[in-house]
Amino acid sequence: MKKLLSGNEAIALGAYHAGVKVATAYPGTPSTEILEYISQYSNVYAEWSTNEKVALEVALGSAYGGARSMVSMKHVGLNVAGDPFMAASTTGINAGLVIIVADDPGMHSSQNEQDTRYYAKLAKIPVLEPSDSQEAYDFMTLAFNISEKFDTPVLVRSTTRISHSKSAVTITGQRENTDANIKYSRDFEKNVLLPVNARIRHAQIEKRLLELAAYAEIIPVNTVETGNSNLGIISSGIAYQYARQTFPKASFLKLGMPYPLPQELIQNFASQTEKLLVIEELDPFIEEHILMLGIKIIGKKYIPLIGELNPDIVADCGRKAHLLPKATSRKTISLINNLPGRPPLLCAGCPHTGIFFVLSSIDHRNRISGNDDELNSKLSMAITGDIGCYTLAALPPLNAMDTCACMGASIGQALGLEKAGLASKIVAVIGDSTFLHSGITPLVNAVYNKGQITVIILDNGTTAMTGHQHNPGTGITAQGETTQQVYLGNLVRGIGVKDVQIVNAYNMKELRNAVRNSLDNPELSVIIVRGTCQVIAPKISSPNYIDKDKCNQCNICSMIGCPAIQYQDEQVYINDTLCAGDDCAICAQICPQNAIISQTIVKKV
Amino acid sequence: MKDLNLIIAGVGGQGNILASNIMAEVALTSGYDTKQTDTLGMAQRGGSVISQIRASSKVYSPLIKLGQADLILAFEKLEALRWAQYLNKYSTVIINNHRITPTSVNIGKENYPEDKEIISILKEKASRVIFINGNEYAINLGNIRVLNIFMLGCASFFLPFKVQIWENVISQQLPSKIVPINITAFNKGRKEIQNVNF
């Protein structure tokens, strides 16, 4: 039977058929759907973990206990999980452990580009790279088998284009029953990484790597597709598809397992082709290895290091390398390249809007337009930020965030700015899911080190940015069960914060007072802003409208950045299909002319 | 077997992804090797969404090359223009005659292209450029949300897939309660597109 499956669906189904018993993850585009799919299967335990480090530790524990286990995350998640990742390589596993990491070339929705294959090299574990959904499905059983055969975690590297493309999959397997393998036996020398044991384990890792390299020579996913001998192409992942389409007659060495590399296979392939080209997305990972073998190849000289590849880019490189005839030039129409964009914006009625509008008026921030250097340099109060929907508040017209580095960074950065000696209070803004992911320890640190910062936690009751997943603050698990909810207020007080205010995200007066109180308090304080994400909140109210007779076109309402507030023929109006109505009514509260009509002004929390 | 390179373009919330899922499933069911890829923004609503569907006896890249689209089905006018570089002189463009104004235009920073600019660029690039008042038809059919299936009906007239397969896939992919209205919308689109002069 053939089915159209996305890469993520195929990974989930492949793992299910391979008998996975425990699946963990923290959401992150483009990997999120893997756990969402797997949580729907029966006889699999699936959890949203608080972060990627925890997710990997849980999966490692269940693998020790004899359960085939998997963990999935986006590329930057592996940075967070780096410590248990290295430990898992060192101890090895008992039942199979597969770590799925999805890279985001082109940064469709990420803060950086990084090539996960280098992590495989760092930890000296194998990495598999599917090039379509069929392979995504097939490689899961293979990954579990390799993991158990060589006593190693196995990395599976996906990318946005693999995870989010659908292609036909022939589903061959059925769920393998692995129940009988569940057992635990103490293995002190393997699993207790005291130096005395770890030294022995390191030797074991090196031996394992040699065995894996030998296996790489014969593993069926490293295949030669014989074509003309004048051009040989070595490729892996989605890049293989672009290359195969662009050079239909060339010979191919397709590496389903790009680490460790099959040296003999490569040498043989090289000896049978006149010109050798390596086509890979992001870094020259395969290329560097091949150059080390002393083989002459063409690679990143023409294939870009930056961004996502596509068949046009690959063809263009082929022309630059004189492997393809020159193209007839295409007429470009400049208007097409200069069309108005549709960048992401906070939704109409977003609970993040009000608090950022309050922050935007501090230091006249709302007058900065992106890179107004003069105004930027006059700002005295820094607002450190974090990652989530709310990062969009860094953009005009709100301009109310100055930093965004990685998840959980806002609180540590705020303390650092304070310790640098800045006079005014520093504000850190962080989402609820991000706070639970990696904001707690920096808050403990700030309390311990006598910080005086203001921390604003945006509690919209969901992990919105990645598509509205549950988290410990929502009290519902990945498999839809109710569980003990973690109360942010209690958590923060338990850490030792004395000044904790919990405010309604849609009450502008409350928000303004809370910020003022906090800035006036010389101690560390936390403001929890509570309001449900509009996408998941039930909608009940009718839209707001502008009374044209009262409106004097002052444009204050457009400063909140609400997409429902629009213009036509010089008159501001509210788009009634977008407006959240009195569920929000932030605009009605800030209009100096009281020209925005909404039925009730303050929403009940 | 003919190679088919199809693009569905629109704005998040118009039902693009469902339309693209249906089209890809129809191609697969019709015996084509099929790949489909959607490029969408983040969780917030209102961004550009483009879906690419490739169907042939064997498909490698899920991404279409510039100048190689056989069909662009656009749910919004500006979005039709955004992907015009994918057109060639044999292409067909079907455009929902509807404007969704981006924020940058709302606040006066950028301009929404005039209808005549849109038409002249598309006509220069493609052989058939067809405007249809999809929103109007959808509302008359009883629900603006059938726009995507109405538009699929329009596109189906130019594609080598059987009506029966379209109807089957629509019935499989939608909740049974809304299947009848969507089948009606599909057939309405397929019929109305034949009445447009192009």
Ligand SMILES: Cc1ncc(C[n+]2csc(CCOP(=O)(O)OP(=O)(O)O)c2C)c(N)n1
């Ligand atoms: C280490 C890491 N893991 C995952 C992500 C993907 N990601 C970006 S923001 C975010 C969570 C956002 O949730 P929250 O903080 O509640 O903010 P919201 O989007 O709900 O406003 C996630 C999971 C990431 N950028 N980095």
Ligand code: SF4
């Ligand atoms: S998805 Fe939710 S949190 Fe994100 S911008 Fe929209 S309303 Fe705000």
